[in-house]
Amino acid sequence: MRDIIIQIINEWNPVDIYPLLKDEYYSESQKVFEAMDLTSTANELAKEMFNIFVKSFGKEFNKSMDECRYIAKKIINSK
Numbered sequence: 696m697r698d699i700i701i702q703i704i705n706e707w708n709p710v711d712i713y714p715l716l717k718d719e720y721y722s723e724s725q726k727v728f729e730a731m732d733l734t735s736t737a738n739e740l741a742k743e744m745f746n747i748f749v750k751s752f753g754k755e756f757n758k759s760m761d762e763c764r765y766i767a768k769k770i771i772n773s774k
Contacts, residue, residue: 696728696731696773696774697724697725697728699770699773700724700727700728700770701718701720701721701724703766703769703770703773704720704723704724704727704766705717705719705720707766709748709752709756709758709766710748710752710755710756722751723747723748723751726743726747727740727743727744727747727770730743730744730747731770731771737764737767737768737771738764738767740767740770740771741760741763741764741766741767742760742763744763744766744767745758745760745763748763
């Protein structure tokens with residue numbers, strides 16, 4: 696599951712890093728993986744993801760909660 700989360704987040708590339716290294720979002724992906732145990736809905740996971748990326752990247756992270764929700768649903772549906 697961790698590899699799937701890394702792949703989805705890398706495809707999303709939430710702070711538009713170019714060139715993107717394979718492990719660029721490893722730390723954030725790990726936190727998203729851990730957050731999955733604490734959440735039960737895509738909305739809850741989206742909020743956690745939003746907070747994770749804001750904490751890691753500050754103003755460089757400018758994605759909306761709706762976009763986080765879309766990615767959270769994608770992660771949950773890949774289980």
